[in-house]
Amino acid sequence: MTIENAPELSKDNYKNYSLEQLKVWVQDALSSEASATEIADVIVETLEEEMAYHRMLGDHAADVLRRLKGDKIAVLPNSSHPEVTRADWNDFWDGFRNE
Secondary structure (H helix, E strand, O other): OOHHHOOOOOHHHHHHHHHHHHHHHHHHHHHOOOOHHHHHHHHHHHHHHHHHHHHHHHHHHHHHHHHHHOOOOOOOOOOOOOOOOHHHHHHHHHHHHOO
8 A cells, every 4th residue: 555545556557546536626626615716726726836846846956957067057948047048048958969
């Protein structure tokens, strides 16, 4: 058994398990007293939190890489660093291709 008493599953079985659990949660939310707006807001909020978390991890990894590479710019496009342009990002990747 794994966390929350879910059986150990193969990759495909885990995907199916996750989607089935999502279905159960959606059905539960729809059966509750929550409004459609509240349900949609929670889903959007969760997705935005996930995006922010992974953007932060990407920015952190990019910062470490930048420090290791010296003056190379290592910031993800659409990151929280507005001063970095698409041209900067392309220049960063060109540096790898030219090594």
